[in-house]
Amino acid sequence: MRHKHMAQRADRSRQALRYGWMALCLLWAAGPLYLPAYYLTIANHIGMVALVALGLVLMTGVAGLTSFGQAAFVGLGAYVSAVLTTTYSLSPWLGLLAVVVVTISVAFALGAITLRLSGHYLPLGTIAWGLSLYFLFGNLEILGGHTGLSSIPPIEVFGYGLKSAASIYYLIWVVLFLAIVLSDNLLQAREGRAIRALKGGVIVAESMGVNTARSKMIVFFLAALYAGISGWIYAHYQRFVNPSPFSLHIGIEYLFMAVLGGATQVWGALLGAGLVTLLKEWLQDLLPRLLGSSGNFETIVFGLF
Amino acid sequence: MNLDIVLLLAQDGLTNGAIYALLALALVMVFAVTRVIFVPQGEFVAFGALTLASFQSNKLPGTLWLLLLAGIICFLMDWRYQQGLGKGMARRLRWSLMWQVMFPLGLALLVFFLHSSPLGLAKLPLWVQMLLALLVVVPLGPMIYRLAFQPMAQAPILVLLIVSVAVHLVLVGIGLVFFGAEGSRTPPFSEGGLALGSVPVQAQTLWVLGTSLLFMIALGLFFERSLFGKALRATAVNQTGARLMGIAPAFAGRLVFVLAALMGTYSGMLIGPITTIYYDTGLLIGLKGFVGAIIAGLASYPLAVGGALLVGLLEAYSSFWASSFKEVIVFALIIPVLLWRSVRHQDLDDEA
Numbered sequence: 001m002r003h004k005h006m007a008q009r010a011d012r013s014r015q016a017l018r019y020g021w022m023a024l025c026l027l028w029a030a031g032p033l034y035l036p037a038y039y040l041t042i043a044n045h046i047g048m049v050a051l052v053a054l055g056l057v058l059m060t061g062v063a064g065l066t067s068f069g070q071a072a073f074v075g076l077g078a079y080v081s082a083v084l085t086t087t088y089s090l091s092p093w094l095g096l097l098a099v100v101v102v103t104i105s106v107a108f109a110l111g112a113i114t115l116r117l118s119g120h121y122l123p124l125g126t127i128a129w130g131l132s133l134y135f136l137f138g139n140l141e142i143l144g145g146h147t148g149l150s151s152i153p154p155i156e157v158f159g160y161g162l163k164s165a166a167s168i169y170y171l172i173w174v175v176l177f178l179a180i181v182l183s184d185n186l187l188q189a190r191e192g193r194a195i196r197a198l199k200g201g202v203i204v205a206e207s208m209g210v211n212t213a214r215s216k217m218i219v220f221f222l223a224a225l226y227a228g229i230s231g232w233i234y235a236h237y238q239r240f241v242n243p244s245p246f247s248l249h250i251g252i253e254y255l256f257m258a259v260l261g262g263a264t265q266v267w268g269a270l271l272g273a274g275l276v277t278l279l280k281e282w283l284q285d286l287l288p289r290l291l292g293s294s295g296n297f298e299t300i301v302f303g304l305f
Numbered sequence: 306m307n308l309d310i311v312l313l314l315a316q317d318g319l320t321n322g323a324i325y326a327l328l329a330l331a332l333v334m335v336f337a338v339t340r341v342i343f344v345p346q347g348e349f350v351a352f353g354a355l356t357l358a359s360f361q362s363n364k365l366p367g368t369l370w371l372l373l374l375a376g377i378i379c380f381l382m383d384w385r386y387q388q389g390l391g392k393g394m395a396r397r398l399r400w401s402l403m404w405q406v407m408f409p410l411g412l413a414l415l416v417f418f419l420h421s422s423p424l425g426l427a428k429l430p431l432w433v434q435m436l437l438a439l440l441v442v443v444p445l446g447p448m449i450y451r452l453a454f455q456p457m458a459q460a461p462i463l464v465l466l467i468v469s470v471a472v473h474l475v476l477v478g479i480g481l482v483f484f485g486a487e488g489s490r491t492p493p494f495s496e497g498g499l500a501l502g503s504v505p506v507q508a509q510t511l512w513v514l515g516t517s518l519l520f521m522i523a524l525g526l527f528f529e530r531s532l533f534g535k536a537l538r539a540t541a542v543n544q545t546g547a548r549l550m551g552i553a554p555a556f557a558g559r560l561v562f563v564l565a566a567l568m569g570t571y572s573g574m575l576i577g578p579i580t581t582i583y584y585d586t587g588l589l590i591g592l593k594g595f596v597g598a599i600i601a602g603l604a605s606y607p608l609a610v611g612g613a614l615l616v617g618l619l620e621a622y623s624s625f626w627a628s629s630f631k632e633v634i635v636f637a638l639i640i641p642v643l644l645w646r647s648v649r650h651q652d653l654d655d656e657a
Contacts, residue, residue, distance in 0.1 A: 066463055113644050120462045121643050128639040139629035252470055
């Protein structure tokens with residue numbers, strides 16, 4: 001009798017969970033209908049930023065590799081597509097292909113050098129290439145220097161340009177959702193176990209037969225790719241790029257998001273991105289004199305450790 | 306490119322390099338004693354220069370408020386911490402009250418008095434202004450240690466690094482509030498200069514090279530000869546061992562932060578007449594010192610000086626050949642160095 005009773009209860013709670021998910025999906029899908037324009041923009045921003053933070057959750061939280069330079073990969077994605085679609089007037093989708101190829105190759109080159117760094121040398125190395133890429137964006141003639149590139153075409157789906165905040169909302173969140181599911185599956189799989197083993201130090205993982213160099217590279221690729229795609233969406237959504245959103249400070253912010261969200265949970269990326277973005281908005285309202293990031297991070301980071 | 310330009314660039318590079326060297330030394334020192342990678346070092350450069358600039362225009366610098374506030378918070382932390390520790394701690398608490406509350410208060414009163422006196426702050430001789438600026442900014446160093454790093458002194462390097470970055474962000478934000486977005490220059494220590502063959506040498510260049518050399522010698526003597534210097538070295542070698550010999554890690558931490566803040570602030574006054582300093586300039590200057598320190602593996606003092614001079618020279622020459630890429634070149638330099646460092650140290654298991 002008890003068994004039957006428990007089975008019924010489990011059944012019911014599973015059903016409740018399913019309904020909960022469905023309600024959440026509906027709530028999400030109807031977002032552009034009820035969200036005011038301002039909040040829709042913020043939701044879009046959170047989605048784009050969460051994609052980068054997701055890569056960092058994999059790298060820092062799961063694999064234990066700290067990167068301060070992730071904003072540079074976002075910039076790479078944004079600029080590659082921006083140049084291809086403005087100067088060479090290619091389709092943004094070809095731009096996406098180029099973004100994937102370029103971010104992976106740059107990640108390969110940077111990873112080959114910096115991932116071999118151990119301990120605190122790795123984050124220092126990421127600061128170095130993060131800064132270098134940022135200054136490169138600001139100084140290359142073809143990228144428009146510090147003024148940047150404008151009149152970037154929007155992404156087109158079946159001949160329909162995703163110009164409005166509402167239309168790009170779906171693209172951003174579908175991409176983010178796919179990335180979260182992909183990352184979650186990866187972490188459950190054999191390769192994911194190898195990646196999770198990295199955090200406890202290289203020696204244990206190596207002695208269990210994990211090719212740690214390869215595992216580090218995979219997670220670095222994935223993080224760079226997420227950042228690049230986020231940059232790609234950003235460029236075609238804002239229709240304008242300049243170097244300032246790809247600076248070291250923003251890279252640090254991405255890291256805070258990953259750390260804030262719990263760092264070991266893929267959904268934590270969303271939480272961290274949401275919290276930091278909202279906090280920033282709120283602070284910018286509250287303290288108009290304090291531009292950008294300010295005081296409160298300190299206490300939050302302290303609370304964490 | 307003729308010899309004159311080579312010499313001029315070398316002079317430029319050595320001047321900046323000497324300033325980076327001071328910062329690099331401070332970074333190595335702080336890292337050795339506390340394992341903190343002190344990213345906010347650059348903020349002391351900016352605060353030093355900008356506080357002096359405030360005095361120049363007869364304004365009360367915001368850093369004075371920061372000092373008062375941080376001092377009170379530090380004292381409250383000390384007070385809370387020592388409540389459970391019995392009566393023997395009363396002396397230490399008095400000391401804490403004196404240095405962290407009374408001293409800033411007295412200093413603030415003095416600055417107020419000078420500010421409202423008919424003479425004004427701006428008319429004071431430069432060295433008095435510099436001394437005042439040092440007194441205002443330098444105590445912030447140990448206070449930052451007390452607030453941010455002492456409570457988590459045993460945390461892994463990586464956590465300390467992240468906290469350090471957080472402190473940096475906070476200080477930059479505070480800098481923006483206090484000093485605004487526009488930059489300032491401070492006057493050179495003395496006007497004029499001399500001619501070295503056909504190359505003119507600014508007086509400030511001589512000041513930079515001379516005083517930073519003096520600073521380094523003094524630092525060397527401090528570490529070799531004085532009891533405090535030896536205590537710091539002992540802590541750097543082995544914290545537990547030093548503790549058994551009666552050197553409190555917290556004391557060593559505060560002392561080394563005093564030194565680091567002193568070197569940072571003074572560097573700010575050195576570089577103030579050479580480049581315009583903004584509230585956020587500190588990071589870049591600090592990071593260049595950092596590249597020098599990294600070349601030395603955050604361990605060797607002479608190598609850190611050499612590395613910083615190399616950075617200065619590289620920057621000067623690359624600004625001649627490829628001026629817009631000078632930052633790219635300087636920061637890209639760090640990567641092969643880091644690689645070489647980490648290949649040479651084949652210790653696998655120092656993941657934080």
